[in-house]
Every structure is written in C-alpha cells, then in structure tokens.
Amino acid sequence: MKVIKHSGHVVPFDIEKLKKSLQKSGASADLIEKCLKQIQDQIYEGITTKKIYKLAFAILKKAANGYAARYNIRSALQMLGPDGFFFEKYISRLYAEEGYKTKTNLILQGKCVSHEVDIVLKKENLIWMIECKFHNSQEKSSDVKVPMYILSRFNDLKTKQHTLFLNNETINSCIIVTNNRFTKDAETFANCSKINLLSWDYPRNNSIKNKIDETGLYPITCLTTLSMFEKEQLLILNLILTKDLINNSESLYKIGLTEKRIKNILKEASQICKLI
Structure with missing residues (x-):
C-alpha cells in the first residue's frame, strides 16, 4: 500500500516505522498493537501520512492524554x-540540560558589522554560536543558502573577542x-565547512528528537489539555517546558483556569514527565 508524505512523495506504508513512533509515546505494547490494528483497518491506498498521524493521535488520546x-x-x-522566539528558548534549555552554559538573543560586533x-553556548572553555531557522510548516526545509549565509556571519564574528560569559572570549x-530538516546540499556544505547542524532527525543519533527522548524535556505546547491561546499565555510567562508547569502550577491560576482543568492539565504533564 502506498501513502503520501508531507513532501508529496509517494512511499510504501511502513508499519514498523509507525510502530516505532508509537513506542515513543510511552504507550504499552498492548495499546500499540491495538492502535496498529485499528489504523490498518482504516487506511487505504493513497492516504496521507498526516491522516495516519491523526488516526494514531486520536487512539492514543482516548487511552491517555x-x-x-x-x-x-x-x-x-x-x-x-510563529517567529521562532520560543523555539530558540527551548533549544537553549535542551543544551543547558546537557551541561552547557547558555545565553540567548545577543548583539555581537563582528570584524565588519x-x-x-x-x-551562545559554553562548555570546557569552548564557545559555540547557534542560529535557529524556524519553519511554521513541516514541508519547509532549510536549503544550502542557510549554511552559506550563516558561515559568513560566523567568519565575521570569530575574528573578534566578545564579552559573553567572561570578558575577551x-x-x-x-x-x-x-x-524541520536540512536539504542534502545543506548537509554536504555544512560538513565541508565544519558547521554543525541539528534538525528534527539529524544527526542520526543526536537529533532534536533524540535529545528530547534522552532528556525528557517536552515543550508545554505538546499538552493536549491546553488550548493554543493558553499555551501562548504560558510561553509569555516563560514556561517553556512541561516540567516548568509542574513546578509552577500557580501560573495556571494566573491565566484564569478552573481547579478542575488545572488538575487535568497537571495530570497530563505528570504522565508526560513519567511522574505518575
């Protein structure tokens, strides 16, 4: 059976790939098998992967948020x-969890401009600059022009000393x-130019999804018990991670939620963080 990906490419339906993605949800083996059976009963030739995702999401949500x-x-x-500001904060938190010192949103003087x-990150006297390319659509990839442009910025900045975590760094x-993802040309150029890339699934064993699985740092935007407006309000309050919400539950009162809803939200947050 053929399915249509977000990119429009037609590929064979891969049940093992679907099974692996379901396993990431933390669902039991029995629930995963039930989910796979229900999906297999409902899919058809030419179904989109987006539709398959929605089917799986609905089954999982019925079992547990x-x-x-x-x-x-x-x-x-x-x-x-929509502009990626909170994505930058989230990426900073991921690296902080790995032991890096981090700072965000800096204006630095290069040799020319x-x-x-x-x-910026620091660990063991080494410093990295990070540029985030945020996309609102899963179909959008960062092409080779992105690393070419950022390489020129890095070259302008690396020749100067800056006050970052200390003076003269x-x-x-x-x-x-x-x-999202980088195109193959972008990956090739970055590797050739000694620029590190991080995307949803790249590098293979150290991608964003790998980092999330390893650290358990889930963004609050994954919570199904919050509306998008409520998520935005919490992000403005600098609550980026699900665990932030557990540690700062009073913020839910600040945005006007009822006791009953707060209880359900915290239950889901605890399930995600594997606290219950």
Whole structure:
C-alpha cells in the first residue's frame, strides 16, 4: 500500500516505522498493537501520512492524554512560533540540560558589522554560536543558502573577542538548528565547512528528537489539555517546558483556569514527565 508524505512523495506504508513512533509515546505494547490494528483497518491506498498521524493521535488520546502529547512532539515544536522566539528558548534549555552554559538573543560586533545571535553556548572553555531557522510548516526545509549565509556571519564574528560569559572570549564554532530538516546540499556544505547542524532527525543519533527522548524535556505546547491561546499565555510567562508547569502550577491560576482543568492539565504533564 502506498501513502503520501508531507513532501508529496509517494512511499510504501511502513508499519514498523509507525510502530516505532508509537513506542515513543510511552504507550504499552498492548495499546500499540491495538492502535496498529485499528489504523490498518482504516487506511487505504493513497492516504496521507498526516491522516495516519491523526488516526494514531486520536487512539492514543482516548487511552491517555499523556501518550498523545508525547506522540505530538514534532507538531508541538511548530507551535513554538510563529517567529521562532520560543523555539530558540527551548533549544537553549535542551543544551543547558546537557551541561552547557547558555545565553540567548545577543548583539555581537563582528570584524565588519554587528550581528544578532540567537544563542551562545559554553562548555570546557569552548564557545559555540547557534542560529535557529524556524519553519511554521513541516514541508519547509532549510536549503544550502542557510549554511552559506550563516558561515559568513560566523567568519565575521570569530575574528573578534566578545564579552559573553567572561570578558575577551572567542567564538570557536557554529551550530545551525531547525525544527524541520536540512536539504542534502545543506548537509554536504555544512560538513565541508565544519558547521554543525541539528534538525528534527539529524544527526542520526543526536537529533532534536533524540535529545528530547534522552532528556525528557517536552515543550508545554505538546499538552493536549491546553488550548493554543493558553499555551501562548504560558510561553509569555516563560514556561517553556512541561516540567516548568509542574513546578509552577500557580501560573495556571494566573491565566484564569478552573481547579478542575488545572488538575487535568497537571495530570497530563505528570504522565508526560513519567511522574505518575
């Protein structure tokens, strides 16, 4: 059976790939098998992967909001827009969890001109600059022009010393992060130019989705018990992660939610963070 991907490409239906994605939700083996059977009974030739995702999401949500939320991570990253400001904060938190010192939204003077830098990292006296390329659509990829442009900015900045975490520090390397994917040409150019890339599924064993699985840092936008407006209100309050919400539940009162809804939201958040 053939299915249609977000990109429009037609590919064979891969039940093992679907099974692996369902396993990421934390659902039991029995629930996953039930989900796979129901989906197989409903799919048809030419169905879109988006439709399959919606079928799986609905089945998981019926079983437990937490399963659906964990299955919803890629879409949740897109909700950190529309301009990517909160995506930058989220990426900063991911790296902080790995032991990096981080700063966001800096204006740094290069040799020729000044540059706005999304994130800087420091670990063991090495410093990286991070540029985030946020896309509101899953179909959009970052092409080769992105690393070519950012390489020129990095080259302008690395020749100067900056006041970052201490005085007179030098930027040693560059990372480009996107919530979607890079084209093959972008990957080839970046590798040739010694620029690090991070996307939803690249590098293969250290991608954004790998980092989320390893750290358990789920964005609050994955919560199914919150409306988009409520998520935006919480993001403005600087609550980026689901675990932030658990530790700052009073913020839910601040945005005017009822006791009953708060209880359900915190239950889902705890399920996601595997606290219950």
